[in-house]
Amino acid sequence: MLTELSIKDFAIINQVSITFKEGLTVLTGETGAGKSIIIDAIQLLSGGRGSVEFVRHGTNKAEIEGLFTVDMTHPVFQKGRQFGVEIGEDGMVVLQRVITRQGKSICRVNGKLVTLGILREIGSTLIDIHTQHETQSLMNPEHHIDLLDMFIIDEISPSIEEYHRLYSSYQTVKKRYNELSENEQEVAQRLDLLQFQLRELQQADLRPFEDEELEEERKKLMNYEKVYQGIHDAYNALYGEQKGLDWLSLAMTSLENTSDYDNQLEKLSEEMSNSYYVLEELTFQLSNQMAELEFDPERLNDIESRLNELNRLKKKYGQTVKDMLEYASKIEEEIDEITNKDSHLDKLEKQITELGKDAVLEAKNIHDIRTKASKHLARMIHEELTDLYLEKASFQTNVEIKEGRPDDPEFDGKHVRLISSGFDTVTFLITTNPGEPLKELHKVASGGEMSRIMLALKRIFSRHQGVTSVIFDEVDTGVSGRVAQAIAEKIQGISIDSQVLCISHLPQVAAMADTHIRIEKDVTNDRTSTVVTELSAGEKADEISRMITGAEMTDTTIEHAKELLALATKHKQNA
Incomplete structure (x- = not known):
């Protein structure tokens, strides 16, 4: 309110x-x-x-x-x-x-x-x-179908939902058919463009997640000094005379020597020993890391060059390498459709016919629900009008089927026009x-x-x-x-x-x-x-x-x- x-x-x-x-x-x-x-x-x-x-x-x-x-x-x-x-x-x-x-x-x-x-x-x-002077939705014939559906919302909703699914598929396939059956010049131009794009993507030799891996490697190379210094300082803090492991060894020995006299210290001594050997293993790994770490300026240049190339392609084909690979797969399918246009058109035409039949059957079900409800609505409105001393008034909800074109689906021997709400037009009539x-x-x-x-x-x-x-x-x-x-x-x-x-x-x-x-x-x-x-x-x-x-x-x-x-x-x- x-x-x-x-x-x-x-x-x-x-x-x-x-x-x-x-x-x-x-x-x-x-x-x-x-x-x-x-x-x-x-x-x-x-x-x-x-x-x-x-x-x-x-x-x-x-x-x-x-x-x-x-x-x-x-x-x-x-x-x-x-x-x-x-x-x-x-x-x-x-x-x-x-x-x-x-x-x-x-x-x-x-x-x-x-x-x-x-x-x-x-x-x-x-x-x-x-x-x-203004009656908004109730006076606008375009809204009458929505009002009628609202009147029977619980009964009609499942059928409307199923019809929307079929209608959406029907429209999608029909749109693809129209695109593929455009004039020869436009189709040829489209084919040239797709083939160029596919060649460019194939020549790039893209690998999934390549951009993410290169970004990670570049970050490591660009920060080589910091990485090396960090590993070096950590190693030196642990290994050597009077360093971390040396002091930890002293602590471990001290506990081992006293654990025979106090049972509670035995567990602490065992945990200290485990910690010492874990850290000792860690120092070996740090040493290996320092030995393997090397700065390769040529590799960094190669990475920069490759990332520049990927970024150029991203502006045209997708935000990630994964997106570009998906786009390449998509245009490959479209090239195949255009190259084998006649067979694909036949396939799409059959899909349009089948989807059209299914959508018409569901639209017929919706039409029947609306027709039945229109009579109930007319009775209710007449009761309301009688209360308002218009007992001689006559109200009718007119539910008609939209006439279609020759390429539209057929129902009961006639072509019907499918729209998002079915194939009905609804109009409120009164005298x-x-x-x-x-x-x-x-x-x-x-x-x-x-x-x-x-x-x-x-x-x-x-x-x-x-x-x-x-x-x-x-x-x-x-x-x-x-x-x-x-x-x-x-x-x-x-x-x-x-x-x-x-x-x-x-x-x-x-x-x-x-x-x-x-x-x-x-x-x-x-x-x-x-x-x-x-x-x-x-x-x-x-x-x-x-x-x-x-x-x-x-x-x-x-x-x-x-x-x-x-x-x-x-x-x-x-x-």
Whole structure:
């Protein structure tokens, strides 16, 4: 959920900090007080398009910061890993957006600078904003297939996973086929390049780990003096009159002479003897090392020359000798493919056909699951619409198979186009008037009907989208009476599974609020600012009373407000 929002020098807002809670938070106030400006700020925080017009007059920059808390299963963790943004086990995500007077936009996630695109990707998992003019994913037909799959995530996931594996292999082999069947001139040029590279690598006579061995030998030769001196000093410290072994021999003899008189010294004498013979053997090894050690300037020159050659090749073929050998093996296979192109093309063509058949079978399984689920989804949405007094509305989830080209795989005698999600297109269709044809969701015109349709969809999908905060900006415009009460109940229902922030002019919606925030204008020293106040239980009744009358409160409107609050409490208890 969105826990804390801080806004500074944004539009008419000087500086506000709002603490949000779980459940339904309703923001009310006079038109122009700054309610929608707060939603605009949240929208920018989630990657919306900014403008210098948002920077408060007389200031250098507008700053917006939001703190979100999520559980460990939230999809924002996957997005964080994808874009290299660290999200701790405490589940805290801080989004920050700064817009300067010069039009520069600075975005951060948990303190890390990110692009606007990354901020938008991460923000989309945390915030879903619905306004009168913008409906985001629910209104975009391209997202309908994702929403349907989310609705049946447990059932469809195994099939999707298997299809992705087949589809990836299919695309890889198809790409290789296309590369190999390019025009003759390009293939010939590619062959010349590969043959040159292979000759160069073969002539280099590379050995595995050769570079590492040469680096080690060079280090020893370049530090010959230090190595020799170190061995020499160690040997001299141990061997010779009045040196380490001499004193150790004296200690060993002394213990041997006294061990007959004290049983405890016998063990110490034995350990001393073992230590002496180990060190004696070590001095022999040091002596041999000094005898074998020699400085060969010619060898050092050879090593330098060879390493220079390897480094030259590394710039072209890989960071290590092992990488270069693997690359040589890879291009050798490609040369063989090109040289024997026809036979390889036949082989690849057979692989494409087989993989295409397997992918189509899995896509058919996914299609069947979606088709079955689409009917269940339509029934659920119709129930939601009935609650919102659109009982004559008809909703349909249209699952169609994409038509393919002649070189695409066949299904049921027709060519189908495979994409990452299968071979389906999914579109939500609706009509609110009996006798009228079904239309795509985004083509439904009536504002009041659109509000109810969107609430019905969000009521269902908010449980599956995993979005932390759902925001409604005056979605209740154009409704009243029993529809207003139904909308209030639906918005409250959505807040059970997701935090909901709602700007509303409906008293019925305000009465449902778990938290009620009033937005007001304040003019001080000829400057207008926005003031944000969280209302107490008594203040809520007064505010709802003002919403009912649109003017001054009366005893009647106050009683009506209290009645609405009582009904809302009863509804939430029974929900």
